Amino acid sequence: MKSILNPTYLSVRMQEQLKKVNLSEIGYLPRYLVFIIDIFLLCLALVISLFVLQAVNVNFDSGVTQHKIFLLLSTNILFFYLFKTYSGLIRHSSFTDIYKLTLASLSTFALVNIIDYGIYFITGTKVFIMAGLLLYTVLSFSFLLIFRVFIKQLYVTYKDLIGKKSKKKVAIIGVEDASISLGKALATETGQNYELIAFLSQKKFKNIRIAGKPVIAVTSSLQETLKNLRIDGVLIIGKTLSVKEKNQIVNDCFACNLQVFNAPHVEEWSSASQVTQQIKAIEIEDLLDREPINLDNNSIRRDLSGKTILITGAAGSIGSELVRQIAPYNPKKLILVDQAESPLYDLELELKEKFPKLNFKPVLATISNKYRMEALFKKYNFSVVFNAAAYKHVPVIERNPREAIMVNILGTVILAKLSSQFGVRKFVMVSTDKAVNPTNVMGASKRAAEMFVQSFQNEKENKTQFITTRFGNVLGSNGSVIPHFKRQIAQGGPITVTHEKIIRYFMTIPEACQLVLQAGTMGQGGEIFVFDMGKPVKILDLAKRMIRLSGFKPYTDIDIQITGLRPGEKLFEELLGDTSTTLPTHNEKIMIAKDSPLPFSEVEAKTKKLIKASVRMNDKNQMVMLLKELVPEFVSRNSSFENLDKLKRLDKIDFSEIASNTMNSV
Structure with a gap:
């Protein structure tokens, strides 16, 4: 077997490795190549040192021999290996790399001197002259340093040249x-x-x-x-x-x-x-033309500090932001409920990182599971409940009305009754402007939930303060138009807008949650708080502005297509019903919708019929008929359920009779 220390073998191996190196494809100098260049620079420093010493008539004491050269170079190479001077990327050389070179050079100088003086004490003759060692050490270190500085500067210059056009x-x-x-x-x-x-x-x-x-x-x-x-x-x-x-x-x-x-x-x-x-x-969010919100932090702190709080839909856009804003108020414990496993886990990781002292417990569950929710209320003494759990995507819910009824309505009913039963002080429900004069199942389900908690407030046995907050679209929330447009722009378009005249109210997620917390402290029970949403935004103008903000031209670089209204979609949303007026509060951005609730017995009876029918039947029309009976202002638009409204207007359908027949059948 050939010895790897054999010079001929080493030379052949180096040649083979160099043949494999394609300089046009090298992203960085391989370590072995850096090592070879460093050895070459050592040899160069040694040769120059000998020429300089000879020029001034100074030479090594006993002449230059192969043994002396081998001893000097091998010692230097040994310290290269020990200090890993060749391990870093040359283009990114730093003070640490210079420090390693310095240690290697000084260590070489010191060890060779120790060997030299050891030989001197034994034989009485010095092998190296001090001037020669000093000159070699200075030159070798300088060459190694200049090599690294040169490569680094060459890389920077190269990057500047190729990057100048793209900057x-x-x-x-x-x-x-x-x-x-x-x-x-x-x-x-x-x-x-x-x-x-x-x-x-x-x-x-x-x-x-x-x-x-x-x-x-x-x-x-x-x-x-x-x-x-x-x-x-x-x-x-x-x-x-x-x-x-x-x-x-x-x-x-x-x-x-x-x-x-x-x-x-x-x-x-x-x-x-x-x-x-x-x-x-x-970002478009940076340009939302609204003044900063002035919060009464002392009131919020009194309501939340040291309290055990339940937040449902905690992993959603609104729920997770509520958690972030509540955390600094030092609650006693936060119970975070959501049925979405991955987002709930992501929230858990975020809270552990950002709020390491926060006492919280994530719970994977759905609010429509009464027994699961009841177990939580029995285990924890909740002071405040924020109900942000809901199905909210209009077209999806239009096709799946049962799910909206089970979560948005039944879930709210379960939480409301448990809150009253277990003496929760405040119950804050997050609603939507789509609940006003609803034209789709999602909006109607949220309106039904509003009606239930508002009427339940007046029950004699109830001590819980039920508070509803109502606002429009939230910029950047899951499934909202802003991230949807961003994805379409990133893909090169087109951007799809449902109607050229459609308008919406917008606010940011933090702003919406700030107002929810503030309304929660202001509420005495039974109120529906309406937020000042500013000026409505034309969605087509929003799309054009987002395209321009991304550095493109509308219709030229990124096309905009009108696709038509989706099932249940309105051209514009309202924050108040036709019969509602508002009362001001001490916060100019929060108003109270003055709307008289229906008797609880009536709302509860119709709600029970709707929920039982949804549990036991598969007929979507039957479910929506009962929902329309519960929410009389619910008139479907651009939906397959429009026929139900036509039949009602023609007196060919009696909702109360259908409700009665439905209950008999189930």
């Missing part, structure tokens, strides 16, 4: 401290996707440069200034601007076909190298 040229709005810090990060960080061109300021500066970039005064208007700049977009720090200012900047940029990018505030940076990774195209 977005941007101007930063403002010259405040935060803007300047952002500009410096862009100017100094390598490998990022943005090239800073200039700063834009309302103030007039003369020949001022920051981080090597000019400060351009916005003289007449931002739009006019942008037209004269060769940039791809502008960069703003969202926290330093009001919503109105951000919208104006976006409009000016749209007029110039420019993108708007949003950067985090300097206080949110974990490191300067991460800031460019956090720069994103501005």
Whole structure:
């Protein structure tokens, strides 16, 4: 067997390995190649050291021999191996790599000197001269360091050259401290996707440069200034601007076909190298034209601090945000119920990471299981219940009315009765604007739930305060139009809009949950709180704006298709019924819908009929007929159940008679 220490064998193996190296495909220098180059540089340093010493008539004491060269190089290579000087990526060399090289060089110098003096004490003759060792050590370390610096700089230059065309040229709005810090990060960080061109300021500066970039005064208007700049977009720090200012900047940029990018505030940076990774195209949520909500945190804290709280639908968009907002108020315990296994597990992991001291228990269950819910109420002494569990997708529920009745209605009934039975102080129900004059099964089921808890409030034995909160669409919630449009844009379009005139109210998830918590503290029982949703948004305009914010042109880069209203869908949503009026509260964003509840005996009787029929029968028409009897204002639109309304208007159908016959049959 050939010895691996045989020089001929090593030479052959190296040649074989080098033949396998395709330089055009190397993403980084292999370790063995770095090791070979380092050895070559050591040899070069040794040769130069000998030439220098000979030039000044200084030589090694007893001449240069192969043994001396082998001893010096092998010692240096030994410390290369021990300190792993070749293990890092050369292009990403850092202080740690320089430190390793320094240790290897100094250790070589020290060990060779120890060996040299050991031989001297034994034989009386020194093998190496000190000047030669010092010169070799300095040259070898310098060559190794220069090699790494050269490769790193070569890589940076290469990346800049190939990346320059793909970098977005941007101007930063403002010259405040935060803007300047952002500009410096862009100017100094390598490998990022943005090239800073200039700063834009309302103030007039003369020949001022920051981080090597000019400060351009916005003289007449931002739009006019942008037209004269060769940039791809502008960069703003969202926290330093009001919503109105951000919208104006976006409009000016749209007029110039420019993108708007949003950067985090300097206080949110974990490191300067991460800031460019956090720069994103501005989101539609950032442009929601609404004023910040002023909360009465003291009232909320009194209601929630030290209390055991049940949150149903806890893994959903609203439920999970409720959990996040309740957690800082230090509840005694949070019981989180949801029937979705994976989202509930994700929420559990998030809470353990963000709120390690929070006392919570995730429970996998459905609220329509009475025995499961009753076990929870017996085990925990709940003070407050937030019922955010519901089926909410209109087209899906239109095809599956039984599920809406079982969860949205039966689930609410079970929770409401258990809350009253076990002395829960407050029950807060999350409802929807689709419950007002409902045109679909989902909205009607939520209205039925509203009616039940509102009428149940007046029962003599009841001590629980039942509070209903009603609001419109929530930006970014699961299944809402915003993430749907984002996915369609990411896929290259088209964006699908059901009707060119359809409008909706919107608010953000945190805003909706803040108002739910505030309404919960304000309620005395029986109220339906309606939230100020701001101005309604035309969905077609929303789609166009989202396309532009993504850097594309509507109908040119991303098409928009009108698909027609879905089953049960309205052109516009309402927050109040035809007979309702509102009363103001101390929070200008929260109103009380003045709506007289029906007698509980009547609501309960009709609700029982509906639930029993849904449990025991498979006829969707029968279920929806009973739902229409319970919610008289429920008139189907763009749905297969429209025929039921036509028959009723023609007096060819008697809901009360059908209800009676249904109950007899079951």
